[in-house]
Amino acid sequence: MKKILLIILSFFCSAAFYAQKGKVKKGNKKYDKLAYIDATEEYLKAVENGADSPEVYQKLGNAYFYNNKMEDAVKWYSKLLNQDNDAVDPIYYYRLSQAHKYQGNYKDSDKWMLKFAEKSPSDSRSKLFKESRDYLTTIPNKSDEIQLTNAKFNSEKSDFGTFLYKDTIYFASNRKEGEKYKWNNQPFLDLYIVDSEKNDIISFDEKLNTKLHESSIVISPNGDYAFFTRNNIIGKKEHSDSDGVNRLQLYRVRKNEDGKWGKEELLKINSDDYSVAHPTINQDGTKIYFASDMPGTVGESDIYVAKLDEEGNLEEPQNLGSLVNTEGQESFPFINEKGDLFFASNGHIGLGGFDNYVIREFEHDDSFQETLYVDNLGKPINSSKDDFAYTEYLSSNRKGFLSSNRENGKGDDDIYSFKVPKCYQIIDGIVKDKKTDQIITGANVVLDNKNNVVSSPEAISNADGTVSFKVECGTTFKVVGAKEKYTPDETEIYIPRRKKENIVTLRLSLIPEGIVEDTIVFEDKDGNEQVVQVNPKDLKVGQDLKEIFKINPIYFDFDKSTIRKDSKVELKKIIKILNKYSNLKIDVQSHTDVRGSNTYNESLSKRRNKATIAYLVNEGGINPNRIVGEGYGETRIINKCKEGVKCNDTEHEENRRSEFIILESK
Template structure:
């Protein structure tokens, strides 16, 4: 009995020591994890798991460790174990698990898991995007094969990424070991920090003769993703929070990223480094890119006001080199996930990487173009082969040569991240397209009109698309662009034709047709028959205004319906001004009206035009005694039927 008791005590002590050791390892693993030292954390967690101490927390942290190191296949394995063992799963892990599953080509399961994320977070921007883009794979396939790509032979077996054009060379970041000096190890991935390198670009897009870019800019910590001013004399780049041999951390001691600026001095050396004023020890600011005019800097950050893990921001650069207040680009671009590595081309196209917008998996490259008012519109996935089921990012392109580079950790590369050369063979179409529905109804009864001809026209009437209404009085035009068609012409026998401008802000419009109730005879005013609104001109002007063009479009439709119809255009003024100037003004307006109808396809032999000035007023009055409404009666256009 005593022997058994002693054996029991010994066994208890052994087990206690073993548990204590495992707890120490767990604490050490958690410490590494909390400090973003993911590679060491993975090693510790793997040891703990092999000793028979798996848990949902360890699976979650192993999944995160692999996820944030870009090893999505391993992340999928451990996220799967976590989901299987957990009674409740945080929605964010459904999202990461789904992304990771795509790297294993298991799209069916990825879709199922993403469905759970959407169900858990229905009002999140990512869920809204996913629900509104359920056919995103079709959109990706449509944009695919616009580029050719090839792996750069100068990639190392470490990380190579963060490229930028500099004159006729390429500057990029690399953690390759040159063996020239001691380098710090990045706890994130247990590899050396990156430095900036510069290389010559060959005709085939390959690079050669890579050397360190600048000892002034490179430190023993992290440098990446530079961008240069148009004249090449100023550089902005990402670096660790390390300046003047001093490294700073946030409240928990973690070192964040900052953007620094440097300029060439008179000796063509990079001068004093300065950090940008919106940097902070408490959040990261990284991956700068400059607008064509150099007056706007775009960057990625998790600063206050961010929607997700990192967002794209912009900030104004003033002529004296100072900066405005950073502005978040908003939910058209940013999500609750990661948006990072922005690049804006000279054509105003913003490329960036995101894992929050529906894509192929990991980070995908997306593009959006700035409109005339300075806003970014529709966001498009650039498709394969740029994007894969892995992390694809840091897209840059020369708008003239259509050559560029991007980075990826996909399989088949040489290191953890690799640089790829790209050539754009088909540009992305940024024209907004959507389905447009038109209902045609009877003006009096509001009943649907079937078999009405509906014709869309562009502003020059050189392009058109037509169809007939169905049993519901409806016609649907698929994937139209608001910029492509500007007016609609609707015709139906027994009804007056309608010609009007259309607004694509709404996907659906209703058009009401009036039945033909009047007979016409020579001398009738076609304008009254068509119930035209006043044909307006600006004061003392004869140029056709947009609203006048809308009314004259009805005359065009009527004359196209009756090819024997001929009209005499008569323009009248009120009695203000001299009779001579009024006569000249009315003549110009009459001729301008006729020229407009001719421009819309009405032949000149069917038209005559004359100005009558103030000679045929409806109300006989003296100018200073007439009110505006009386002047309005006299100031008119007539379309008299002469055949």
């Protein structure tokens, strides 16, 4: 009887072994074809029949991870890693960490992230984590400034990737029933337009939407052409890489003479062996950014940039490097009107899944030498789920959009709209005695710029000598400090869109007792101070400011009316005088040398006069009502260089000038 029972038990064990082996084999076939939903069914049956291998746990975890079923991913990745198998790729420690974070389990996420960092210390994600262990306290929460609205045109399926062009919204969706994508058993994506006039959703272009995926469209600033993402298909023929994977490709389509979209073109940068996707074009149409895993990619996908000509042709793509790209996924780039670069990443430190990040002033002329850095956009833009495809349009009523599969949405991925808040920063100032370095209280500090974007432009220095101003970003301000019995001081500061400490120090000089003259401090061409003392009684009608304040002449080049660099230094002194003596009104008188006809010289002097006054008004903010002016041609020569007299250019230059005569001083 015992022998019979052993034979029966052996039979059932053998049957279970072959059953689980068959299910694993079937699961692998579906897995290799990226049919992850179907693959999980076979693997689960194999587990029921006793399968207990790292391969099954790993692929089950991956199949759920790739479809954002993170609770199941945690279960199977945990089984894989709890086997203490040293042969397991460290990436699964990272994925388990991310799967926990996706569910908001930050404590468990950090535990597995530490293990990943131990096993892969050189990985950029490990380094970023070690540098930002307190990341939850540093990621901003702007929920009081930004209110997200679930877009009315969202469906019960997946909607994402918004692009706004001339108040028309373009996006991708799989709302149309049809053949299912084996990865997630959902329909393929098409491009759609929100018809604002009819309040309806229409297909972007029926002939451009194929049986496979289309998404992520961008239209050139001039409207002549567009780029969009599609699976690798030409006509009706699909193309795959050596593993049988149909990659994403970048297509270009141009407008016909009748204003309709023509036939799509496959760009030369594409390949059957890698993906190119999710394009964005900068404001002047000279650069295109996109995501790819082409050779040279650091991680699973990187952000690239290529120069773009007027015809929509691309030069050789350049990887944006380690500031942007990690060993994870960077995708969905967007560049706004200010040159800020936004992108989605699961490699930088975030709240979970994909987060949206920004590098402010990425395309800025970095003359002020501020360091570029990656900034997490924080809540509510980001959540523990996948948040991606951030776009903003500051000139279109500051409209913003993002895509997310966060809780309480209408479908799988939803599009959310919001109003982009304005960028503000703080200028912190302190007023000190120039000689003793002691703080000065009660000083009047004025903040000024020609666009008048300061809500409270004037402050009195506190007991600790400090002042503070809240100002808009992307602006240059002049900061002026003054107090009775002190010479004033002023400086300029540019406020970038990147967060930084904006500190200015004003140093006032105490005027010695017994001096009744006014003291004014200029800056020469080398940046050195020039202190001038003036008796206000000398500011009489008819006097030349140049003579009173010892200012160098305002000269012009031969046959030119543009303001020279050396003359700008002297004009800034005139501006300072007019700001100090607010009752002064002046007559700007401009002249030429004798070379050229009388008529031409009269016209040239008028242009010089106009340029001189324009500089005082536009650069100095001087009220134009305080200035009159006239061009006198060659009628007021001040040296021997009259007609018929031979002079060199230095002598002629003395006559190519502008003068500043006091019209009114009270």
